[in-house]
Amino acid sequence: MSQTIKTLAIVGGGTAGWLSAAIIAAHHKSDQANSLKVILVEASDIPTVGVGEGTWPTMKNTIRRIGIKESDLFRKCFTAFKQGGKFVDWVHGNGDFYYHPFTVPLGYGRLDLAPYVSNIEDFAVEANFQHRICEAGLAPRGLSDNEYSGQCNYAYHFDAGAFAELLKDFSKTNLDVEHIIGTVQHANKLADGNIESIALDQDRTLKADLFIDCTGFSSLLLGKEMAVPFISAEKYLFNDSALALHMPYAEDNNDIASHTIATGQNAGWIWDIGLTHRRGVGHVYASQFLSDDEAEANLHAYLGPAAADISPRKITFKSGHRQQFWKGNCVAVGMSAGFVEPLEATAIMLVEISARYIAENLPPDQNIMRITAKRFNQQMGYRWGRIIDFLKLHYMLSKRPEAYWQAHTEEASIPDSLKEDLQIWGHRGPINTDFDSAIELFPAASYQYVMYGMGFKPDFERQAYLYKEHTQANRIIQQNQKITEQMLRSLPPHRQYIQQWLAT
C-alpha cells in the first residue's frame, strides 16, 4: 500500500456521497496538479433513500465553502428557508405547540433569561423573536440583506434529489471529482485488513488509499467488509418505519412554512416540510405500536382529502450506529455510519461534520491514519450519544397518554447520561458550560427551547440568591418585544421574498 494518501474513493451517490465529495474536493483543491484525487462510484440500479430535506444552519457555511451561490441552491433545489422546528401535539396532544428556533435567546452567553421569564413554557416567545416570525409566515431576511446572511438564523428545506444533482454537477465541473457508474461487488483486502481495492461490475477494479463508505443503510464497506458491529438505539428511540409522500400545493402561490412542522401522533410524528414547488410530508412511527395501515390513515387524516389519491412510500430503518466509524483505511459517512430517526435533521449535519473532519484531518500518509481514525471515532461516538439524548428529551417529557408515549417515559428507556443531565437541570436548567466541548452539535439554547417548550420547569427557587438580575433580564425581555414588533413590520412573507430575490 502506498504511504501517501493520493486517491480517495467514495462509494455512494446519495446526499452523503456527493456532499462528502464536494466538501473534501473543495478543501483539497482537487482541480490542481498533485492535489488529492477524489473519485465517486455509484450504482445506477440502487436508489438513494430519496428523503432528507430538512437541514441545520451548518449547511449555510458548508455550501458557501464548497463555492455554491446561495441563489443557485434556491433556484435548482426548490429551496426554502428553515428557521427551526414547530412541535405540535408533543406535550398533551390537544393542539399544544412550541418552537425550537435556530436563533439563540437574547442575552445568550451573558444572562440566562430562563429564571426571569413570566411563563417558562413560553420561553421561546419571551426570550426570542423567531417563534413569532415563523408564525407570521415571514422570511428570515429582507431584500436589502445579502446572500448567506439573515436577521434570523436559518437553514434550508430542499429537494433531496435535486440537491444531490446540484452537488454532482458542481463537483464534476468545478472540483474535478471523477464520477464512475458501477456497482461495488466486494472489497479486496490487504494482509493488514485494509482495503486495497474495490471490485466493480464488468470486472473493473478501483484502487484507492482511503475509502469513504456512503452506501446508506447497507453499509457495504464499513459494516459488511470491515465487519464493524452495529449498536442499536432502539431501546431509547422506538421509531423504525416511515411513510413519505410529496404533497402538491393547492395553489402555486400558497404560503410556504419557514419551519419544519413536526406533529405528534399516537405512535410517532408527522413531518411537514415546505419547498417552493411542493411539500414533503411523512409519518415516522414505531411498528411495535402502530401498523402500516394505521400510519397511512394518520397521514391521510393529517393531509385531508387533497391527498386521498397519493400513495406514500414506505421506508424501514434500524435506529442505531456503528461501533466505530473509521477502521483502517475505511470511514463511513451518512447512513452507512448510522441513523436514529429524522427528528431535528441531525443526519445531514453529521455528514457535513464528518466530511469536513476528513477534509481537514486527512493524514498525509497512512502511518498517522490510525491516530486520525481513533480521534474521529471518539468524537463521533460522543456525538451519537448526544444526539440520542437530545432526541430522547423530546419524547420523555411528553404527557401524552398513549402506550408509545408512556413507554418513552419509562426509566429503562432513558439513557443514564440524560437522566444525570435532568437531575442537574431540575434546579438550574441547561447552561452553556454543560455543552462547552468544541464538538457539540446542539447548544444549551436548543435544550432550553425543547425542555421548556415541553413543560419542564426547573426549581430556580432552590438557589434563588443566584437570580437577582431582574432589571437587566426585564430590559432584555422588553428589547425582544421591540425587535419582534420591528421585524414583524419589516420582514417580507416567505414565498414573496424568495420570488423577488431570485427575480433580481
Ligand SMILES: Cc1cc2nc3c(=O)[nH]c(=O)nc-3n(C[C@H](O)[C@H](O)[C@H](O)COP(=O)(O)OP(=O)(O)OC[C@H]3O[C@@H](n4cnc5c(N)ncnc54)[C@H](O)[C@@H]3O)c2cc1C
Ligand atoms: C424517513 C427519513 C427522513 C429523513 N429526513 C431527514 C431530514 O429531514 N434531515 C436530515 O438531515 N436527514 C434526514 N434523513 C436522513 C437522510 O435522508 C440521509 O442522511 C441522507 O439522505 C444521506 O443518505 P446516504 O447518502 O447516506 O444514503 P442513500 O441516499 O441511501 O445513498 C446510498 C448510495 O449508495 C449507493 N450504493 C449502495 N450500494 C452500492 C454499491 N454496492 N455499489 C455502488 N453504490 C452503491 C446507492 O446507489 C446510493 O447512491 C431522513 C432519513 C429517513 C429514513
